[in-house]
């Protein structure tokens with residue numbers, strides 16, 4: 001009887017789980033190794049005092065059943081069982097003086113609102129909305145196995161290339177400077193998160209307008225839980241609380257991994273869905289880098305890390321917009337290197353699973369690059385660490401309280417996580433929230449999944465595809481497994497049910 005080939009996957013974030021499902025479907029014996037106590041990586045939420053606080057998911061690309069991304073998600077879990085929410089008012093930007101601007105999902109309505117609010121910016125508004133409209137039906141680079149699909153996608157992309165290129169060349173913050181109106185400029189952001197190319201915002205609005213970027217009720221856990229269940233049903237093995245210390249290499253061929261307790265796990269293929277820097281420079285000791293990857297890790301800019309302030313509010317806030325962006329007249333000091341002039345609150349009143357009836361889970365993400373400060377406090381000065389978390393929480397609550405008709409004593413749960421938490425739970429380089437920033441330098445081109453000179457090894461996830469996000473996990477995972485199948489001379493069967501690991505037919509011995 002043929003032994004099924006074995007794939008070991010490092011990391012059970014979205015990328016690792018998607019790769020595991022695909023590899024099982026193709027008949028591989030699959031083991032996923034996750035250092036944290038549960039899968040999900042950055043795609044996670046946690047519970048405190050009867051509330052669920054979502055860390056990641058604001059929208060999932062591919063929620064529209066007619067979109068090709070939806071079909072890709074369907075290959076790894078039953079996405080049609082999710083319930084998607086599509087808010088009409090996607091975001092509300094509020095100035096310190098109480099003035100506000102609504103960002104609607106519907107493009108016609110959005111254009112009318114922007115023109116009403118800022119007629120002096122008419123020319124730029126029309127140009128911007130035109131760009132969003134043009135990219136509304138622009139496909140992502142195809143992951144399909146069929147050459148006809150890849151050709152169609154390629155041609156569609158080619159037609160839009162000048163627009164894609166020009167929007168990739170300018171940061172969101174710089175693009176925002178084209179507008180006079182301060183609230184409208186607020187849409188494009190400023191500071192760390194606004195250093196990504198404006199194309200990311202244009203695509204986001206295009207997908208929201210198409211009802212292709214809905215919020216799934218249950219958030220990250222609903223998505224991750226469904227993929228995990230599918231993996232179990234297919235017979236894949238997920239081990240949590242186990243940390244990979246080394247990728248074992250013999251004759252420039254990956255042959256397995258070694259855990260930090262010394263356990264050795266052999267494999268025919270090793271796939272790393274873990275942090276890119278750790279994988280290349282620690283688990284492989286920097287022996288297989290090559291010019292392109294060396295250049296990227298020396299010069300590309302990662303997304304910043306973040307603090308996450310969560311509030312359990314004993315109030316029904318459903319009259320408010322679910323995403324409130326506040327422009328501040330006085331900057332918020334996050335840490336000695338970081339001041340923010342705008343912050344966004346998410347009011348999860350649209351997810352009834354997150355809070356008891358009549359109450360609302362509220363979250364606020366505060367970007368920072370000062371990971372060292374938070375890690376040092378967390379490790380060496382726990383008292384000051386707690387005090388600093390409390391200080392930031394108080395500042396955030398003061399802003400929330402000022403702008404939301406809600407007394408402070410309605411806040412019954414306060415939770416703060418920091419970059420030290422991100423590093424501990426996901427091990428992402430610099431505690432980054434999404435891997436590489438999409439910039440003029442990175443463009444939309446992925447980094448190589450294979451390292452030069454190393455056989456039977458693949459990398460997937462947000463460190464391979466600039467811009468990150470859950471789709472990057474799915475797309476890079478699918479591509480990697482397709483490549484593995486091709487090298488092994490077996491069929492890539494994304495739609496098929498898995499055969500028993502002991503009887504997988506068609507696999508070479």
Ligand SMILES: Cc1cc2nc3c(=O)[nH]c(=O)nc-3n(C[C@H](O)[C@H](O)[C@H](O)COP(=O)(O)OP(=O)(O)OC[C@H]3O[C@@H](n4cnc5c(N)ncnc54)[C@H](O)[C@@H]3O)c2cc1C
Nearest residue numbers: 011013014015035041042058059244274433461462469470
């Ligand atoms: C605040 C925030 C909001 C976001 N909003 C959205 C959104 O609305 N939509 C969207 O699509 N995306 C969003 N993202 C981005 C998205 O969450 C990430 O890009 C995506 O989850 C990354 O998945 P990944 O599998 O590539 O990496 P990760 O999630 O980082 O997974 C890597 C896994 O590898 C494990 N690991 C690392 N080292 C080891 C080791 N040595 N041994 C074993 N295991 C290891 C880690 O513990 C982790 O579980 C958001 C992210 C943040 C932080």
